[in-house]
Amino acid sequence: VAEAHAAARGAGDLAALAAAMAAYPHCDLRHGARNCVFADGQPGARVMIVGEAPGRDEDLQGRPFVGRAGRLLDRMLAAIGLSRSAEDIARAVYITNILPWRPPENRRPTAQECAMFVPFVERHIALADPEVLVLMGNTPLQALLGESGILRLRGQWREVLGRPALPMTHPAYLLRTPSAKRAAWEDLLALSARLDAPGP
Template identity: 70%
Template structure:
């Protein structure tokens, strides 16, 4: 039946767009808001005039890193830091995200896990690591008797990301985005004050260590932000490369052994 063929063709196209991250229809013509300049002239039409009126430039000549550092340092607790970060206006990712994703787990935990950025599921729910990768992370932690919701702080974990807003189509964050949000992460670590940091994937390694190459970095303890630090594969990578789970298991055992020493 021709009508049935057309239906399934349209359904497949829609499913493909959802996989790319398109989860809302708001117009007939797509607009890439990330390509719009910050000081784009807005055409404001009223009953009296149709002349274009330039939008006021509130963010011109401002160093976003300096603004972030001042806002982060002014926060005296985690609630204040979350509020300051949510109010930060210099990251374009904020304009396209559904939700601000700050943290999950127990802020008094000995282990703080730092990931990259929210994905589609995290953006929808407003919590980090809740999609397929997050479910795998929960199973990994359970294997060493740890969990984000464990009632005992000795076995609990605290989870955050370098970026609190989802990049479009889950692309890798660029260096400018990482740099402007790094002061918030540094303050986050200082306020939570974990015993150990775990960096999952290349983006947090780039942010905290200034290096990438997770296959070389993983499993090697180092120190940053005055904390013992262990780079590990991101669970999303393990979903694509199941053979790497052997190294991930070794890293989990290394983490467990380190916690016994502290």
């Protein structure tokens, strides 16, 4: 983790950070993955979404949240007028994950794997400089806040690096558990209200 801190700190912009992550040798997941999945959407967006790790589709395409869960995420964002491809920066989002490499068979990342990438994710947040963070599921909640229990904590604003951070249930969970969609909708409305509120 000390090496990760040094590598992350040395990255002066997003391109340098992406290169540093792709070159970071101390994570074995890199050997089983095709692509280092860095981010998608627009840097400079007001909202930055942090997920867990690439799955099969993400690994193949090299972009986060492009599989089934990603398509649901896009529909959720569209419902409050946000999009990763919005030309209007006020309506854009920026998307990343805790891990840039796909874990084998999409298993849950270990705490150690996540800890290794937290310095990179924190640097990523600082460089992208969003107003608001969304933590998608338990993995970013645990990695960035040391808390667990997304079903209990979803919808409760926290703070990460001085920015408001909203834990939400992961879209992959919503695909498996449609009854959880109502609560996720409330969280989306809370996010939208925060963006519409005047002032910082």
